[in-house]
Amino acid sequence: MHNFEGKTAVLTGAGSGFGLACARIGAAKGMNLVLLDVQADALQAAEAEIAATGAQVLSRVIDVSDESAMAHMAADVLAKFGAPHVVFNNAGVGAGGLIWENTAADWQWVLGVNLMGVVHGVRLFTPMMLAAAKADPNYQGHIVNTASMAGLLTAPNMGIYNVSKHAVVALTETLYQDLHLVTDQISASVLCPYFVPTGISQSHRNRPTELKAGTATQSQLIGQAMSEKAVSSGRVSAADIALKVFDAVRDDQFYIYSHPQALASVEARFTALVAGQQPPDPFELRPVVGSQLREALRRSEG
Numbered sequence: 001m002h003n004f005e006g007k008t009a010v011l012t013g014a015g016s017g018f019g020l021a022c023a024r025i026g027a028a029k030g031m032n033l034v035l036l037d038v039q040a041d042a043l044q045a046a047e048a049e050i051a052a053t054g055a056q057v058l059s060r061v062i063d064v065s066d067e068s069a070m071a072h073m074a075a076d077v078l079a080k081f082g083a084p085h086v087v088f089n090n091a092g093v094g095a096g097g098l099i100w101e102n103t104a105a106d107w108q109w110v111l112g113v114n115l116m117g118v119v120h121g122v123r124l125f126t127p128m129m130l131a132a133a134k135a136d137p138n139y140q141g142h143i144v145n146t147a148s149m150a151g152l153l154t155a156p157n158m159g160i161y162n163v164s165k166h167a168v169v170a171l172t173e174t175l176y177q178d179l180h181l182v183t184d185q186i187s188a189s190v191l192c193p194y195f196v197p198t199g200i201s202q203s204h205r206n207r208p209t210e211l212k213a214g215t216a217t218q219s220q221l222i223g224q225a226m227s228e229k230a231v232s233s234g235r236v237s238a239a240d241i242a243l244k245v246f247d248a249v250r251d252d253q254f255y256i257y258s259h260p261q262a263l264a265s266v267e268a269r270f271t272a273l274v275a276g277q278q279p280p281d282p283f284e285l286r287p288v289v290g291s292q293l294r295e296a297l298r299r300s301e302g
Helices: 017-028 040-051 067-081 104-135 159-182 200-206 218-232 238-251 260-275 287-301
Strands: 008-012 032-037 057-061 086-089 141-146 186-192 255-257
Touching: 008 017, 008 067, 008 104, 017 032, 017 040, 017 086, 017 238, 032 040, 032 067, 040 057, 057 067, 067 104, 086 104, 104 141, 104 159, 104 186, 141 159, 141 238, 159 186, 186 238, 218 287, 238 255, 255 260
Parallel strands: 008 032, 008 086, 032 057, 086 141, 141 186, 186 255
Antiparallel strands: none
16 A cells, blocks of 8 residues: 555554554545544544644544444444545553463453454454455555564563463454455554553553452562563654554555564574474573562562
């Protein structure tokens, strides 16, 4: 897709982070923008900013895990703009701790947003896009799903997040293959960022009250502190990643990485997998971090 002007992009998690950064680029390219976010004040600010550029904007405060709300929103998009050309299923939340300590509510919240939010976006918009492609041989569409390097690795003390992002990688790889069975006009990409300064480490601020967290365990407190430190110290910005996303859509590039150097750990994991070996030490390149985490967790268990 080389020409974005006049085309429509749907972006979840558009109030901040990658979503807002992509919306800014989309507006600069003359796109119509559908901005979706669960945080009303952030979305209102984003809508005002994007509308001020002259772009046509449709915004909705929405929980992407809500199937009914997503279906109504998708119908509104079709009525206002027609089938979208780019769908960026980006909304996500973070949670950590030892995997057996996560509650059923933790799983429901994280998988509801990180996985089912993507599922709803794919399920609702792909048929619209396929119909548009069938009606117009010049139509081009692209779906970008946000996973994470956590979707390619299995770092300890963040298992619930790993599970959700591994699922998004598998979903998107399958989506890519399925699309290419039936059309040459629509493709897909998966975004696998590493530590980038966004608001994900504070995503609990928007956690629904009916899925409220219990008393945090020591491992969860340690995981939260490590996440905040890693995310806040990231040197690659959301704006940098947004440029990579648009380049990937332009070039039909499937895997999008913020930190290609992290692929060494991915390679080590897959080498062990193919060889039937034990999972490799996730802290091989950062042994001090691994030692500190082990010591902190064993102290808390003691």
